Amino acid sequence: MVEVERLSYDVVVIGAGGSGLRAVIEARQRGLKVAVVTKSLFGKAHTVMAEGGCAAAMGNANAKDNWKVHFADTMRGGKFLNNWRMAELHAQESPERVWELETYGALFDRTKDGRISQRNFGGHTYPRLAHVGDRTGLEIIRTLQQKIVSLQQEDKAEFGDYEARIKIFAECSITELLLDNAGGQKRVAGAFGYWRETGKFILFEAPAVVLATGGIGKSFKVSSNSWEYTGDGHALALRAGAGLINMEFIQFHPTGMVWPLSVKGILVTEGVRGDGGVLKNANGERFMFNYIPPVFKGQYAETEAEADQWLAEQQQGSGEGTARRTPDLLPRDEVARAINSEVKAGRGSPHGGVYLDIASRLPAETIQKRLPSMYHQFIELAEVDITKEAMEIGPTCHYVMGGIEVDPDTGAAATPGLFAAGECSGGMHGSNRLGGNSLSDLLVFGRRAGLGAADYVRALKSRPEVTEEAVNEAAAIALSPFNGPQGKAKPENPYTLHAELQQTMNDLVGIIRTGQEMQHALDKIAEFKVRCANIESDGGRAFNPGWHLAMDMRNMLLVSECVAKSALARTESRGGHTRDDFPSMSPEWRRSLLVCRAAGDDPVMPAVTVTREEQPPMREDLLELFEIEEVGKYFTDEELARHPGRKG
Amino acid sequence: MSYQANLKVWRGDDEGGGLRDFDVEVHEGEVVLDVIHRLQAEQAPDLAVRWNCKAGKCGSCSAEINGRPRLMCMTRMSTFSEADTITITPLRAFPVIRDLVTDVSFNYEKAREIPSFAPPKELQPGEYRMAQMDVERSQEFRKCIECFLCQNVCHTIRDHEENKKAFAGPRYLMRIAELDMHPLDTMDRQHQAQDEHGLGYCNINKCCTEVCPEHIKITDNALIPMKERVADRKYDPVVWLGNKLFRRT
Numbered sequence: 001m002v003e004v005e006r007l008s009y010d011v012v013v014i015g016a017g018g019s020g021l022r023a024v025i026e027a028r029q030r031g032l033k034v035a036v037v038t039k040s041l042f043g044k045a046h047t048v049m050a051e052g053g054c055a056a057a058m059g060n061a062n063a064k065d066n067w068k069v070h071f072a073d074t075m076r077g078g079k080f081l082n083n084w085r086m087a088e089l090h091a092q093e094s095p096e097r098v099w100e101l102e103t104y105g106a107l108f109d110r111t112k113d114g115r116i117s118q119r120n121f122g123g124h125t126y127p128r129l130a131h132v133g134d135r136t137g138l139e140i141i142r143t144l145q146q147k148i149v150s151l152q153q154e155d156k157a158e159f160g161d162y163e164a165r166i167k168i169f170a171e172c173s174i175t176e177l178l179l180d181n182a183g184g185q186k187r188v189a190g191a192f193g194y195w196r197e198t199g200k201f202i203l204f205e206a207p208a209v210v211l212a213t214g215g216i217g218k219s220f221k222v223s224s225n226s227w228e229y230t231g232d233g234h235a236l237a238l239r240a241g242a243g244l245i246n247m248e249f250i251q252f253h254p255t256g257m258v259w260p261l262s263v264k265g266i267l268v269t270e271g272v273r274g275d276g277g278v279l280k281n282a283n284g285e286r287f288m289f290n291y292i293p294p295v296f297k298g299q300y301a302e303t304e305a306e307a308d309q310w311l312a313e314q315q316q317g318s319g320e321g322t323a324r325r326t327p328d329l330l331p332r333d334e335v336a337r338a339i340n341s342e343v344k345a346g347r348g349s350p351h352g353g354v355y356l357d358i359a360s361r362l363p364a365e366t367i368q369k370r371l372p373s374m375y376h377q378f379i380e381l382a383e384v385d386i387t388k389e390a391m392e393i394g395p396t397c398h399y400v401m402g403g404i405e406v407d408p409d410t411g412a413a414a415t416p417g418l419f420a421a422g423e424c425s426g427g428m429h430g431s432n433r434l435g436g437n438s439l440s441d442l443l444v445f446g447r448r449a450g451l452g453a454a455d456y457v458r459a460l461k462s463r464p465e466v467t468e469e470a471v472n473e474a475a476a477i478a479l480s481p482f483n484g485p486q487g488k489a490k491p492e493n494p495y496t497l498h499a500e501l502q503q504t505m506n507d508l509v510g511i512i513r514t515g516q517e518m519q520h521a522l523d524k525i526a527e528f529k530v531r532c533a534n535i536e537s538d539g540g541r542a543f544n545p546g547w548h549l550a551m552d553m554r555n556m557l558l559v560s561e562c563v564a565k566s567a568l569a570r571t572e573s574r575g576g577h578t579r580d581d582f583p584s585m586s587p588e589w590r591r592s593l594l595v596c597r598a599a600g601d602d603p604v605m606p607a608v609t610v611t612r613e614e615q616p617p618m619r620e621d622l623l624e625l626f627e628i629e630e631v632g633k634y635f636t637d638e639e640l641a642r643h644p645g646r647k648g
Numbered sequence: 649m650s651y652q653a654n655l656k657v658w659r660g661d662d663e664g665g666g667l668r669d670f671d672v673e674v675h676e677g678e679v680v681l682d683v684i685h686r687l688q689a690e691q692a693p694d695l696a697v698r699w700n701c702k703a704g705k706c707g708s709c710s711a712e713i714n715g716r717p718r719l720m721c722m723t724r725m726s727t728f729s730e731a732d733t734i735t736i737t738p739l740r741a742f743p744v745i746r747d748l749v750t751d752v753s754f755n756y757e758k759a760r761e762i763p764s765f766a767p768p769k770e771l772q773p774g775e776y777r778m779a780q781m782d783v784e785r786s787q788e789f790r791k792c793i794e795c796f797l798c799q800n801v802c803h804t805i806r807d808h809e810e811n812k813k814a815f816a817g818p819r820y821l822m823r824i825a826e827l828d829m830h831p832l833d834t835m836d837r838q839h840q841a842q843d844e845h846g847l848g849y850c851n852i853n854k855c856c857t858e859v860c861p862e863h864i865k866i867t868d869n870a871l872i873p874m875k876e877r878v879a880d881r882k883y884d885p886v887v888w889l890g891n892k893l894f895r896r897t
């Protein structure tokens with residue numbers, strides 16, 4: 001019998017970033033008892049690193065903005081692969097979610113008439129991002145954290161206990177979801193994990209689990225992501241029988257730091273370009289004008305003069321001008337590929353990036369005021385004064401569009417009782433996410449998942465049960481790294497294995513892909529899976545990072561396999577999936593999603609299958625929001641037959 | 649381009665421990681956290697250290713480097729000479745859990761004791777109107793990444809464990825100042841700060857401001873103005889008389 005702390009909750013939320021905390025708030029406000037489990041301290045989640053802003057069509061900066069324009073921009077940015085219902089809900093509800101934050105105490109930057117200021121960002125037709133300088137994510141996480149504290153204060157007043165209805169389990173990791181199999185129907189019964197501090201086990205018995213674990217960037221060497229991004233929610237969902245979609249689509253943010261090496265990958269906000277910064281190659285040329293792809297022809301400025309005129313019009317707030325936006329603000333996938341091409345063509349900067357110049361575009365004082373974190377980051381880490389010199393930047397692994405397939409309205413995954421929101425869920429962003437659409441995604445779908453879980457729990461006739469057997473098995477799996485390798489295999493160091501996986505994913509499943517390289521990556525991953533079972537952890541169970549990494553490695557390997565397998569299967573290029581051997585976009589593939597599922601009986605790192613499935617066709621009133629000329633570039637003729645432009 | 653640095657790292661737990669010597673390779677442009685990670689990967693896989701973003705944004709990797717409270721991810725190795733011995737110890741004001749990780753729950757308890765933002769009841773979402781100039785004061789304090797370096801360095805706590813009960817510390821007194829300066833907050837924050845959270849214990853030594861990685865002027869912009877407002881009310885003869893005559897019970 002293993003020693004396990006057992007607790008009972010209505011809803012367990014795994015992850016305490018934006019979507020997790022918003023889910024907690026919603027479930028608690030509907031009267032449920034909620035646990036929020038986070039690998040880190042409360043308030044440290046990756047959401048703090050979001051810089052530029054939160055997209056919401058409030059129309060404060062330009063009254064012409066509305067949800068339909070935001071919806072259309074999101075679909076365009078995702079190359080029409082997005083789940084249209086999610087994009088619709090997101091565009092409709094994000095203004096309310098932002099305004100709600102103000103009632104929790106958030107202090108966004110203001111317009112002259114005292115409303116929330118909105119900034120320009122790539123792919124957004126109008127200035128749309130609510131922001132606080134370049135630290136918007138911090139503002140949002142702190143606001144949600146403080147709202148939770150305020151709900152706990154209400155509970156203290158009512159029940160005499162701060163933790164009567166919300167308890168935060170900080171520095172606690174979930175390793176397994178436990179299912180109830182009564183009546184042949186598998187459903188969620190609980191979550192098993194350990195306290196990082198002591199290594200002791202904990203079991204949450206709960207009928208509903210909301211996964212809000214964020215992304216997978218720590219499988220890549222050059223990444224803007226924090227250590228927590230090991231794909232835990234993706235892997236937990238797979239093992240619990242749910243499907244992952246769009247895993248081949250990884251966003252490489254065009255502007256990460258490239259020098260010094262130790263900070264390579266750290267994010268440089270898109271807000272730099274939103275506020276007038278421009279990309280230049282080693283010859284000082286603004287190269288983005290050469291990279292406007294056919295699908296965006298006519299929507300972007302074609303000369304420097306026009307781009308600068310657009311910026312001037314934006315800054316005056318007129319928004320009625322004739323000039324088109326600068327191609328420096330094309331969606332992220334386009335900009336990242338352009339930078340990659342410039343560097344390959346030998347026009348890169350000394351450390352293998354290109355230049356991002358704000359120094360020659362804005363007065364030093366304005367730069368410091370609008371981009372304080374960027375100023376600080378470059379001075380302290382690279383000894384570069386961005387008010388005087390251009391920054392050296394290059395693409396960095398930033399975001400995974402793929403994730404758990406969910407019902408758009410409720411966040412429910414295929415396994416009953418399992419819900420997901422935020423980066424670990426899939427569909428909303430299609431093949432490429434627009435900047436600013438992540439923070440709003442967290443709020444809109446975090447709330448919906450909390451609501452979905454609450455309704456699910458309310459409707460239950462019987463509580464599911466966790467078996468002793470399942471608990472013992474989960475405990476044995478968690479402790480296995482202390483046993484070392486089986487037989488005569490060589491003991492593995494988890495840090496070494498992690499570094500090798502990161503190098504492999506970076507080199508072979510990175511920004512530009514080929515079938516051969518991805519096959520090679522899959523061979524390596526198969527080898528890593530074998531070696532992962534031979535990891536040997538030294539030391540004890542109390543706060544032992546080597547042991548923690550050994551467990552996280554399993555998730556990273558499983559998720560990396562999903563990425564490589566889906567990417568190999570999708571024989572086209574689209575958004576965050578670019579193939580040298582299949583460089584064009586295909587309307588047939590637009591209709592298809594690749595769904596990853598676990599197969600076989602390995603309970604830790606199961607095999608992954610990839611199945612091609614149909615997308616639901618877009619509702620006609622939404623399809624009509626686009627001109628036939630535009631959708632003609634993406635959709636099949638058969639699909640277009642429903643468009644009024646074709647119906648005649 | 650690389651060299652071997654001499655590190656002394658505190659290892660141990662709540663029962664005791666001490667400084668251990670390590671030689672670790674250092675490459676150009678690295679920060680202390682890089683070197684700690686290399687130490688973990690190559691020599692001490694179970695070395696306990698807390699970190700998240702490695703970009704100075706989350707405030708997790710706080711420690712004392714040569715006795716000075718700092719973020720390990722924002723301390724460049726180039727600030728030391730190659731011959732220097734670099735001593736890394738856990739935050740001193742909080743109980744050690746293991747190695748460089750301390751129990752910072754004190755801070756979360758204090759956070760929970762401060763009454764939350766209280767907007768005017770009739771104001772609906774979307775109707776909030778505030779001038780940029782008015783939100784900027786509180787925005788400065790909301791830059792706080794909760795690294796707790798200010799809490800760790802403040803001698804009111806650092807040297808006097810017994811004060812922890814009555815004193816919220818600079819981070820949370822600043823939180824009260826932030827709410828006090830919020831253009832739409834309706835609560836009396838000044839009495840709270842003075843009577844319930846120990847503003848009077850602050851001796852305005854500015855140690856908190858000095859260690860703040862976000863360069864927030866905690867003392868000058870948050871704590872001193874709060875003290876002034878409390879004093880204004882306490883010693884204003886009209887307020888004093890009013891309180892005498894119309895004392896609330």
